[in-house]
Amino acid sequence: NAGVTQTPKFRVLKTGQSMTLLCAQDMNHEYMYWYRQDPGMGLRLIHYSVGEGTTAKGEVPDGYNVSRLKKQNFLLGLESAAPSQTSVYFCASSYSSQGTTLMEQYFGPGTRLTVT
Amino acid sequence: AQSVTQLDSHVSVSEGTPVLLRCNYSSSYSPSLFWYVQHPNKGLQLLLKYTSAATLVKGINGFEAEFKKSETSFHLTKPSAHMSDAAEYFCVVNTSGYSTLTFGKGTMLLVSP
Numbered sequence: 001n002a003g004v005t006q007t008p009k010f011r012v013l014k015t016g017q018s019m020t021l022l023c024a025q026d027m028n029h030e031y032m033y034w035y036r037q038d039p040g041m042g043l044r045l046i047h048y049s050v051g052e053g054t055t056a057k058g059e060v061p062d063g064y065n066v067s068r069l070k071k072q073n074f075l076l077g078l079e080s081a082a083p084s085q086t087s088v089y090f091c092a093s094s095y096s097s098q099g100t101t102l103m104e105q106y107f108g109p110g111t112r113l114t115v116t
Numbered sequence: 117a118q119s120v121t122q123l124d125s126h127v128s129v130s131e132g133t134p135v136l137l138r139c140n141y142s143s144s145y146s147p148s149l150f151w152y153v154q155h156p157n158k159g160l161q162l163l164l165k166y167t168s169a170a171t172l173v174k175g176i177n178g179f180e181a182e183f184k185k186s187e188t189s190f191h192l193t194k195p196s197a198h199m200s201d202a203a204e205y206f207c208v209v210n211t212s213g214y215s216t217l218t219f220g221k222g223t224m225l226l227v228s229p
Contacts, residue, residue, distance in 0.1 A: 004159075031215065035219075040125070040221060040222075041221060042206060042219040042220055042221040043160075043206070044219075045217075048215065048216060058216065104150060104162050104165055105162075105217060107159040107160040107161075108159055109158065109159045110158075110159055
């Protein structure tokens, strides 16, 4: 099992450019998440999905869009990159809740994005 | 609502001494609590989790945490620090019925020889 994989690992964009980050998981997880990590801020949720074809906004969704066309893939798009979106982006996945207990999340290795 | 506060942004210990990383949470009902570790330039790895079974939870690499409902705390401990424990640690909460986790801001553990 590869677990959760992310592509690319690094990317440099100019302000105004667009790009898509790809997350893939091979654990048949229902739930998938996109986070950004900035120094001293912990991880902040951007968007998430509780199943194929469904997405929802997290804490910091502005400037990002997502799609979950296949259960194993979760795409994060930046339509017009800004320097404030310079960050490390993590994807995670988990099984759906077992009763009322949310299962732990499995994380990818991250994508380091710089916007100049 | 759910939130988590990690009380120290940095903790420094000497190798072989105990480790204590403090975490307080706020949750309206039946929290699940997790500790994750992140080594430099790596993804996050689950250390341990509490999901309403035993209040003392044992994790990987000799770490453990105790759930104290009366104090709304979930502190992480280890009897003897190793150099390889140097990393950033995140306390995480989920409230029953929520589909998302809330992360603390992290505690950087520094281990000196």
